[in-house]
Amino acid sequence: MPRPLAGPLPRIRLLATGGTIAGAQTAGRGYRAAALSIEALVAAVPQLAILAQIEVEQVAKLGSQDMTEAVWRKLAARAQAAVADPAIAGVVITHGTDTMEETAYFLSLVARTENPVVLDGAMRPANAMSADGPMNLFNAIAVAITPAARSRGVLVVANDEIHFAREVTKTNTTQLGTFHSGQRVLAGLANAGRPHFYAPPVRRHTAASEFTLPARTALPRVDIIFAHAGMDRALIEAAVAAGARGLVIAGVGDGNLGAPALAACAAAAKKGVAVVRSSRTGGGVVERNIEIDDDRLGFIAADELNPEKARVLLTLGLTRTRDPRALQEFFLAY
Numbered sequence: 177m178p179r180p181l182a183g184p185l186p187r188i189r190l191l192a193t194g195g196t197i198a199g200a201q202t203a204g205r206g207y208r209a210a211a212l213s214i215e216a217l218v219a220a221v222p223q224l225a226i227l228a229q230i231e232v233e234q235v236a237k238l239g240s241q242d243m244t245e246a247v248w249r250k251l252a253a254r255a256q257a258a259v260a261d262p263a264i265a266g267v268v269i270t271h272g273t274d275t276m277e278e279t280a281y282f283l284s285l286v287a288r289t290e291n292p293v294v295l296d297g298a299m300r301p302a303n304a305m306s307a308d309g310p311m312n313l314f315n316a317i318a319v320a321i322t323p324a325a326r327s328r329g330v331l332v333v334a335n336d337e338i339h340f341a342r343e344v345t346k347t348n349t350t351q352l353g354t355f356h357s358g359q360r361v362l363a364g365l366a367n368a369g370r371p372h373f374y375a376p377p378v379r380r381h382t383a384a385s386e387f388t389l390p391a392r393t394a395l396p397r398v399d400i401i402f403a404h405a406g407m408d409r410a411l412i413e414a415a416v417a418a419g420a421r422g423l424v425i426a427g428v429g430d431g432n433l434g435a436p437a438l439a440a441c442a443a444a445a446k447k448g449v450a451v452v453r454s455s456r457t458g459g460g461v462v463e464r465n466i467e468i469d470d471d472r473l474g475f476i477a478a479d480e481l482n483p484e485k486a487r488v489l490l491t492l493g494l495t496r497t498r499d500p501r502a503l504q505e506f507f508l509a510y
């Protein structure tokens with residue numbers, strides 16, 4: 177355990193959105209995400225009082241499968257308002273684990289701050305046997321008050337690990353060690369409130385990001401399409417017909433897709449729809465012009481981003497440009 181600090185404790189703004197960390201097990205097999213308030217979660221971890229003065233705000237109360245652009249906007253605004261206050265050392269956000277990586281990456285692209293912004297969640301409901309939420313929250317607060325966490329962008333803290341927003345992904349449906357940063361090293365470890373940091377993040381984020389949220393217009397529609405053997409044109413055409421301004425293909429292998437689907441994507445790109453090739457494999461780099469002639473077809477390669485993060489970057493990228501070459505530069509920079 178860290179020792180109590182001398183002098184006034186740092187102030188942390190704790191923004192709550194729900195998730196299993198606020199979940200309550202029900203009588204049967206299941207549980208209800210987002211059942212508990214943030215006040216209840218903080219009250220369950222009295223040890224937080226040795227780390228920080230915590231100001232709480234319930235921004236939403238949902239399972240993160242229900243995360244929306246509206247909640248993302250609210251979170252971004254509330255996090256930005258918090259870090260604008262020089263008395264606030266950092267922001268912690270409690271969040272369901274299902275889409276935590278998307279929210280973390282989104283915030284890492286739109287939050288203008290050097291201060292720590294840390295997301296945390298839990299795999300077990302708050303009232304489950306050996307719940308992981310209390311220690312994850314303790315570690316998240318400990319990371320957010322640490323000067324060494326500054327300028328590292330948005331972080332995800334869970335299961336004693338600290339992950340960069342760009343690298344982290346959920347890899348397991350139920351187990352505590354679900355978060356992995358398989359492409360890169362961890363940002364660090366958090367051992368019972370003692371953070372240890374390793375390498376810095378590799379790409380642009382937060383204070384160095386060029387993305388801002390358009391105030392009055394909704395973000396453009398971007399759909400993810402999962403490729404498979406025997407795939408035809410239908411889903412690609414349906415997405416374009418539904419108004420998609422961008423498509424992220426969770427391609428087979430190195431971001432590949434078969435001839436009929438490829439032809440549909442080429443037709444979409446010709447109409448001005450941005451087509452990003454990512455991979456369904458869960459690892460590796462999708463490079464340009466390997467088996468698919470991206471230059472000729474006007475496609476974009478996702479580099480290391482998984483499909484869900486490629487969707488976040490493409491959504492924000494499309495608020496700046498529709499030029500595939502300029503969009504490609506974003507995928508090499510962020």
Ligand code: GLU
Binds near residue numbers: 194271274
């Ligand atoms: N579906 C829930 C959510 O993402 C449960 C997952 C969790 O929080 O661990 O909010």
